[in-house]
Amino acid sequence: MGRSVARRARRVLRALRRARELGPRGTTSWARETLLKRFPDLRLARTALVVHERSGKSVASQVREVIALRRGPGRLCPRDYYGYALYDDRRFSFTEKQEFVSWPSERLSDKLNHAHWREVCDDKLLTYAVLRRLCLPHPEVYAVFHPGSRTYGPVSCLHTPEDMADFLRRGMTYPFFGKPVKNSWGRGASSVDAIDHARDVLLLRTGEEVAVDEYVRQVPVAHAARQHAWRFRASYDSGYLFQERVVPHPIVDRLTGGRANSLRMIVLMWPDGPRLFRVAWKAATGGSVTDHLRFEPNVGCPVDRATGRVECMVRSRGTADTAVYGLGYHGTWIEVHPDTGHPFTGVQLPDWDRAVALCLNAAVAFPGLRYQSWDVALGAEGPTILELNFNGGISQYPGWRGFNNAELRQFMRTIESG
Secondary structure, eight states: OHHHHHHHHHHHHHHHHHHHHHSSSSOHHHHHHHHHHHOGGGGHHHHHHHHHHHHOOOHHHHHHHHHHHHHSTTOOOHHHHHHTTTTOTTTOOHHHHTTOOOOOTHHHHHHHSOGGGHHHHHSHHHHHHHHHHTTOOOOOEEEEEOSSSOOBTBBEEEOSHHHHHHHHHHTOOSSEEEEESSOOTTTTOEEEEEEETTTTEEEETTSOEEEHHHHHHHTHHHHSSOOOSTTTOOSSOOOEEEEEOOOBOHHHHHHHTTOOEEEEEEEEEETTEEEEEEEEEEEOOTTOSSOOSSSSOOEEEEEOTTTOBBOOEEEOOTTSOOSSTTTTTTOEEESSOTTTOOOOTTOBOTTHHHHHHHHHHHHTTOTTOSEEEEEEEEETTEEEEEEEESSOOOOOOTTSOOSSOHHHHHHHHHHHHO
């Protein structure tokens, strides 16, 4: 710990010297901006003062807790301490604070999952091929665009932009949802309601319109190439798939206004079989095409895994920074959906027992994945599997419960001892 602090201090000093050398020229404000850009946690000093004003908790007490939690099993970083509102002693005991983690999303999957199972999760066409053979419900694949020669059984596979555009005009089933075969966080996703043949434009779910040829260039062609993101890096072009857009259950449709939504269901593969560990319900807001929380200001809701009742609502911050660094970084509590005005807290999600049974039934088919993250849609015809994620992230929300609880710790001991 001491060496880490010393290295960080040396980097700060080097940044200060560089700021003095390169400032316009050497101004204090420029140096401060340079430091804050390179070391954003330095802004937490102001955050600590704001928390003291709002809660009465002294800065010294905050610092002591930050240091203790940083040294604890969760390796909690200062930004997460404020982002999860762990300074609130009325809501959390210190033991409960220690259950929150700042682990990278791949920590558990890399430790618990066999690497040769990664491609089955990352490549969505492979995932759907396995699900289809297992007779597990998933969205029907309408077509695949691939700049090479990839095929997907009897499904139409288009290899040139001209073929893709022609298929959109004459062969596509509307509405549809499109996404890269390999990607994450909803990047490159699209949702199309219909086509206006007279004007040769596609009518998007967001209410926008785009010419068919322009859509082909901007979406499938742009996102079908090989992925260079570190977690999806590949030496081949993975392609872009078009699939059925799941019709939501009437209750879900009313609550969300028909926007994209799904359950994130985390399953742990114990020696005696799979067990549901943690569940969150995500719902899109505004013009978001997907319900992902990392880059969009969507809604995330922890769910009681035993009953399927929503426990609270959190609005994610999206890409915008907060007025006070750290506060609200992982979202803020809200009472109703921003667009529909419906409260989610206390709502009993429909088909809950069926959704849990589907997830656990699917989990046993992937024994090489001891840490599984499933995305499941509550559809009008029943729960439907959307994706299986190798790196599923850690579902923690401000004011809720930490990830590294007694159950997870027992699971890790069981796996390590076996």
